[in-house]
Amino acid sequence: MSDHEYTPKSKFGKWFNDRLPLLSLASHLTDYPTPKNLNYWWTFGGILTFCLITQIVTGLTLAMHYIAHADMAFESVEHIMRDVNYGWLIRYIHANGASMFFLAVYIHIFRSLFYGSYKSPREIIWILGIIIYLLMMAAAFMGYVLPWGQMSFWGATVITNLFSAIPLVGEGIVNWLWGGYSVDNPTLTRFFTLHYLIPFLILGLVVLHIWALHVPGNNNPVGIDIKKPSKDTVPFHPYIVIKDGFALLMFMIVFAFFVFYTPNILGHADNYIEANPLVTPAHIVPEWYLLPFYAILRSVPDKLLGVIAMLSAILILAALPWLDTSKIRSAVFRPLYKQFYWILVADVLILGYVGAMPAEGLYLLIARVATGYYFIHFLVVLPILGFKEKTMPLPLSITEPVLGGSPMASAVKKKESLN
C-alpha cells in the first residue's frame, strides 16, 4: 500500500530508487487505494488521459506535413488527406479527437458536479481542472483555425474581435493578437505555435491534477470520507486499470465510428472552402463544444458585458467549492440539489442548442432566460441550498450500503488478507 515504504528487491533497483524513486512512484501508482464503489462515470479520467495522448501523437504527425502559411495551409491539409500515407486517418482522428475530448471532459465535469467532487479537500484538483478546461478551449479554437478554411478564418475574426470590447486598450490588444490589422498570416503562424505549446501545458497540469488527486484520494458515489487502505478500497492495479480499460474500449468504439464512418459530421461544411477575407459565411458558428458559451455571449446586448458574462460563466466554476455551502458531497443524499442539478444539465443543453441558432426572436429570449438561470444556479441556488436543504442520513462506510448494513466481519477479514 502507498503508505508503506517501498523497497525494491534487486540491489540495482535499491541503488537506483535511493537516487531517483521512480520505482516507489510506480509502486504508489499501482497500489493507490481506490474506493471500490466507483461507478463508470469515474472512468472518464482515464479516458481523458487517452484523449490527450492521442491528440498529442496525431498532432505531432500532422505537424510534420502541415504548412503554417496563409497561402499554403489549406493545400497542405489536402496534401495530408490525399498523398500522405494514412494522412486521412491521422487527420480524422485528430479532428474528431477534439470533439471526443470535449465529450469526455463534459461528462467528467458533470460527474464532479453531481457527486460534489469539488468540495473540501479537493478544491485544488477542481481548480486545476478548470484551468485545464480553459486551455483545452484555447487549444481547440486555435486548432480549428489551422486548416485555414472559411470557418477557421471567420471564427478567428469573431473571437479575436471580442477583445476589442475592452475599453481604451481593446483595439490595440486585437491588433497585437493578429500581428497586423486583420486576421492574416502572422495570426496563423502564432496560432500554430500556441496550438503546439498548449497541449504540453495541459500535460503538465494533468500531472498536477493527478498528483493533487492522490493526496486526498478519490471521491466516490456515496461521497463520504473513507479510510485508506481499508475494506472500502481496492488497489488501483488491477481493479481500476481493467475497469478503466473496459470503459475506454467502449469509448473507442464510439470514437472509431465517427472517424471511419462520419468523419465530417461534427465539423462545418464551410471549412472545406479556403479562407476568403472578402466573403463572409451566412452563419458563423463555433464548434459544438463552445456553443453554450457562445449563446451566453450573444444573449447580452452589450459587447463588453457579453464578453464578461461569457468569461464569468467559466470562471464562476472555480469559485464553486465556496459557492456550494452544503457539507454533503454526493447528490444521492441531497434530494433538492439533485433536482437542481438536472435542471442545470438541461439549461446547459438548451444553451448549446440556441447557441447554434440565429440570435433572434424566440431563440434570443430562450438564450437570455437560460443564461440568467445558469448564473442563478451558482450564485443563488447553491449558497442557499446548503442551509435550507434537508439531506438524507449518510452511511458510515461505503461497504454499508453495499452490504445492506450487515457487518460480515469474516468476509472483510479475508478480503484484507487478499489485498
Add this chain to the structure above:
Amino acid sequence: MNNIFKIIYLIIFIITGTIQVNSAEKIDYLKTDWSFKGLFGKFDRASLQRGYQVYKEVCASCHSMKYVSFRNLSEPGGPEFTEEQVKAIAASYEVNDGPNSEGEMFLRPAKLSDKFVMPYENVKAAQAANGGAYPPDMSVLAKARSGGVDYIYSLLLGYEDAPSDVKLDDGVYYNKFMYGNKIKMAEPITDDLIEYGDGTPATKEQMAKDVTTFLMWAAEPHLESRHKMGFKAILYLIILTVLVYFSMKKIWSRIESEV
C-alpha cells in the same frame, strides 16, 4: 452495468442532438441511391468513369480541380482507369513548366504526376469569364456544401422557370435548391448532352448521379479504404471489449464473491 447504459444513452443523445442542430436547415433534397454510403459503401467504378467523362466534357471548362492529380485516376478505390488510359488523358493537356537550362518557360504535355490543369489562370480570370462569379474549385466541393452529394445532385436537377414574382438579371438562373434560388451557372446538363463511352443512356439524372459520384471520390479519394479499415477496426474493438469485460468480471470476482 446500469451506469454504462446511462452513459451510452447520454452519448447517443448528445450526438443525435448535435447532428440535428448541425443540419437545422432541413431541405428536401432529391433522393437517389449512393453506392458509397453505409458501412460497406463502395464507389460504383463504371459510374466514376462516366462521372469523370461528364466532369471533363462539361464541368472542367469552368471548374478547376486543383488538388487532384492525373495519377489518382488509376489508383485503387477511384475510377481505376488503366495507367495507359490515364497517360493518354494527361497527354491531352499542356502544362507550363520550366525554367529550362536556357532560363525559358516552356509548355509540355501533362504527366501522371501533374495536377488537373485549371481552366483559368487564376481566380480573377475565372471571374472575368463568368460574369463576376467564381466557379468554385471542385476538389472538395462534395464536402464543402451542407447537404453534400444530395445537395449537388439536387442542384444539378433543380433548374426551373422562375416564378412570376422573381425577377432575374441577365446571366442569372432560377434553381430551387440554390441558396436564395439565384445561380449564375446556366443549367449545365441536359439529356444527351454527351455520349457515354460505355453506351449508358445519358439522361439528366444519370449524368447528375455520375458526376456527383465522381465529385465525392475527388473530395474523399480514400473513402473505400476508410470504410474497409473502419469495419475491421470496430470489429477488433468489439471483440477486445468483450474479452476485457470477462477479464474484468474475473478480476473483480475476487472481491465481490466474498461480499
